[in-house]
Amino acid sequence: MRHRMMGAALAAVAALSFMAADADAQMRPPGGMGNQIVDVPEKPGYVPSADEEQLDPAFRRQPVYFRTNEPPGTIIVHTNERFLYLVQGDNRALRYGIGVGRDGFQWAGLQKVTRKAEWPDWTPPPEMIQRQPYLPRFMAGGPGNPMGAAALYLGSTVYRIHGTNMPNTIGMAISSGCFRLVNADVQDLYNRVPVGTKVIIRQAPEL
């Protein structure tokens, strides 16, 4: 675990050094399967256009074949693939494109949705303030808030599935947050899952 964190940190520093100039350009993960974290600063207050909210077809919400023993209603996150699956039963799931933040790679296993909130407030954690000192200490929920349209809180952890005001980070491994969806998708997910929903996070195998 420590190795992976160090690797991620190094990768972020490396990425920062030559990617800072176009950090908010349209970016897709170069490898897709890698967990090299790209340092994309948060842009509190930024409200994306309707055009930006339109994902590439591959990352749009869609029903897919998905074989699992988990019961319908379970959320399964594959961080490596950048997809979140909502199990539907009968070998299918609703699949959502996600962006995975540094924290999203730190933990694997089983959790439960303990709380749901629409347009949640945002209090950036100290580590994030350290990386991006210009960030506000608190921001009320609403459009332009990096937490987006909804959040599902996972267990008693700081981990959550939330929306975003930066739709172009879907499909990426990014510096901040846990699991982010575009606002339309997180709203859709919020409406489909109750508090108590089982959430399984699957990471790439450790070497």
Add this chain to the structure above:
Amino acid sequence: MNRIATALAAAGVLLTAGFAHADTLSDVKARGTLKCGVSQGLAGFSAKDDKGAWSGFDVDFCRAVAAAVFDDPSKVEYVPLSAEARFPALQKGEIDVLSRNSTWTLQREAELKLLFAGISYYDGQGFMVPAGKNVMGALELGGSKVCTQSGTTSALNAQDYFKQNKMELELIQLPTVDEVVKAYADGKCDVLTTDVSQLYALRLKLPKPADHIVLPDVISKEPLGPVVRQGDDAWLNIVKWSLYALLNAEELGISTASLDQALKSDKPDVKRFVGTDGAYGEQLGLTKDWAVRIVKNVGNYGEVFERNIGSQSSLGIPRGINQLWSAGGIQYAPPIR
């Protein structure tokens, strides 16, 4: 007794002569290139660019075998083949391996004397619908107008499927693929059906591809994979385990990005894969680092999939049924040990 022995020896010579090319690996090495049969052009699977460079999911399999043998994925001579020409070309020894979206069937092994090395892509018939209809599965399609190409197995399969599930069907059969796409785009039918891989290719021809989805249901079996001639089991093993190396790499978490870390790993299955433990490559007639060569030059199965036909390609095919068995699909490779 002596005479019989002589006769047997002679027969042995004849037999060897008959299978003059039964040591494909030596031939490939002597030639310095792998002759790989591919399709003449199929988006995402095999296509040649302006500069004559081949790429695609099937092409990457040729590159994987070349990487295993030569540690150089460019040592491939691509032989573009029509559907009619592909199996004769393999039978006659004009190619070493066929990697051309070919369906594994009994007849192709028993009658044509070929062998499929495995299944690189589980294809099958599916359905495309407008995303706005909020349909989740094929069982919700009762009463639909379904467009398909006339005279194909797709038409028959659709009729069978709807009948079996007691659903009303209005099947609109049109002579060409282009007419089918146009009828669907014009709203003359609610559903378009053909093989899933083709549905994603046809989706790109629609005015707004993202407004259409392919349903998760697959109603027929079209297992695609690489093919070799019978009579050279050692070569079959190399082709087969090249495919399994791609799959095992993904399952073990070994990718182009993590390969250096994998080489230092203490995990037994990773050590066997990268050749820091055992002599599995040598058993295949290759080198200790045969599987490392594949990942280094081509990537793992997931990387090959996403790059050519998945989320990083214009086709955007979900892994779906082609996901690893451990992650929601049915792709499964025997272990290296």
